[in-house]
Amino acid sequence: MPRLSTSLIRKASRTRPCLHLLLPECRNLEQAKLEYNWLTEELPPEKSIRWACLQRYKHVPLQYILRSQPFGPLDIICRPGVLIPRWETEEWVMELATTINNSTLINHAIPLHICDTFTGTGCIALALSHGIPNSTFTAIDVSKKAINLAKENMLKNRVSKGRLIRRDILSSNAGEEYPLHIDILTGNPPYVRRCDFNRDVKPSVRLFEPKLALVGELECYQDLVDHWLSKTDSFFYEIGDTDQFDYVERRIKDDFKLRQIWSIGLKYDSNGKPRVVYGFKNTSKGGILLQILPSFGTIMHLATALNKQEAYSKPKIKYKCNYI
Numbered sequence: 353m354p355r356l357s358t359s360l361i362r363k364a365s366r367t368r369p370c371l372h373l374l375l376p377e378c379r380n381l382e383q384a385k386l387e388y389n390w391l392t393e394e395l396p397p398e399k400s401i402r403w404a405c406l407q408r409y410k411h412v413p414l415q416y417i418l419r420s421q422p423f424g425p426l427d428i429i430c431r432p433g434v435l436i437p438r439w440e441t442e443e444w445v446m447e448l449a450t451t452i453n454n455s456t457l458i459n460h461a462i463p464l465h466i467c468d469t470f471t472g473t474g475c476i477a478l479a480l481s482h483g484i485p486n487s488t489f490t491a492i493d494v495s496k497k498a499i500n501l502a503k504e505n506m507l508k509n510r511v512s513k514g515r516l517i518r519r520d521i522l523s524s525n526a527g528e529e530y531p532l533h534i535d536i537l538t539g540n541p542p543y544v545r546r547c548d549f550n551r552d553v554k555p556s557v558r559l560f561e562p563k564l565a566l567v568g569e570l571e572c573y574q575d576l577v578d579h580w581l582s583k584t585d586s587f588f589y590e591i592g593d594t595d596q597f598d599y600v601e602r603r604i605k606d607d608f609k610l611r612q613i614w615s616i617g618l619k620y621d622s623n624g625k626p627r628v629v630y631g632f633k634n635t636s637k638g639g640i641l642l643q644i645l646p647s648f649g650t651i652m653h654l655a656t657a658l659n660k661q662e663a664y665s666k667p668k669i670k671y672k673c674n675y676i
């Protein structure tokens with residue numbers, strides 16, 4: 353990371369008191385001024401701006417100081433010990449809610465059940481439940497702090513049609529034992545590789561956000577394929593790079609039964625980074641998901657049984673890739 357110039361530090365401290373303390377995290381004057389304004393506007397009354405700038409100088413994340421983060425129309429309470437929702441997650445979640453809301457699923461008032469694994473603050477489950485009429489949800493996390501915070505977030509955002517479960521998803525067969533039929537399975541699992549954690553993760557994240565929420569190899573994606581696919585009609589799992597997408601796609605394409613019924617897509621975020629691996633069954637909700645979900649991202653594998661299916665007409669959508 354390039355060093356900050358002395359002239360920049362001087363300029364910042366002349367502009368506003370303590371502004372220079374924000375530079376190590378913000379890296380430039382414009383961003384520092386923006387953050388300074390947020391701090392002065394939203395800081396809890398008992399805290400001083402000097403205290404807040406000193407916290408930022410020590411790399412404490414802004415959301416832990418301000419105690420919240422906007423997520424779509426929601427205001428999500430944030431607290432140390434639970435991962436702060438990211439804009440990348442907000443982006444695909446809001447787009448998913450819009451895609452479903454614009455579809456015939458909603459026109460026909462078809463009830464949808466959402467299951468959100470690795471829920472953390474509950475941001476994904478709450479935003480989808482808030483945005484999709486006729487939906488109910490279950491949100492699961494192993495962390496007590498996360499489940500307690502998700503409960504507070506439900507109350508704060510007046511989202512009531514859901515329940516929270518504290519459970520270790522990976523070691524308890526949570527997928528196979530899940531008692532309900534799931535229409536939409538979502539998850540933002542820990543996916544930062546151990547070897548990348550110290551090298552690539554910035555200090556405010558490495559020092560202050562829970563490692564449990566961040567570090568993981570492919571085990572959550574393996575769990576998705578092994579234990580959840582039989583319970584759900586569609587899934588949307590956040591990814592950090594194409595390795596996780598490749599893993600899920602390969603597992604599905606290598607399995608004779610799975611490749612016949614599952615279509616697989618990849619969604620990029622607005623920074624051009626691979627962000628979501630998603631899939632939908634050709635039998636889902638009378639084939640309606642089949643018509644709406646291709647437009648969510650780029651279809652990389654279309655269920656091979658699709659052409660033989662007479663019950664569902666092939667969607668009138670031009671697929672962006674020719675892996676079909």
Ligand SMILES: C[S@@+](CC[C@H](N)C(=O)[O-])C[C@H]1O[C@@H](n2cnc3c(N)ncnc32)[C@H](O)[C@@H]1O
Pocket residue numbers: 434435436437438441469470471472473474475476492493494495498519520521522523539540541542543564565566
């Ligand atoms: C990347 S965070 C995602 C939080 C939230 N969904 C979001 O998008 O901001 C991953 C979450 O998974 C939880 N977690 C990690 N391992 C888990 C496991 N084996 N079973 C259940 N939850 C787990 C962590 O506690 C953390 O809240």
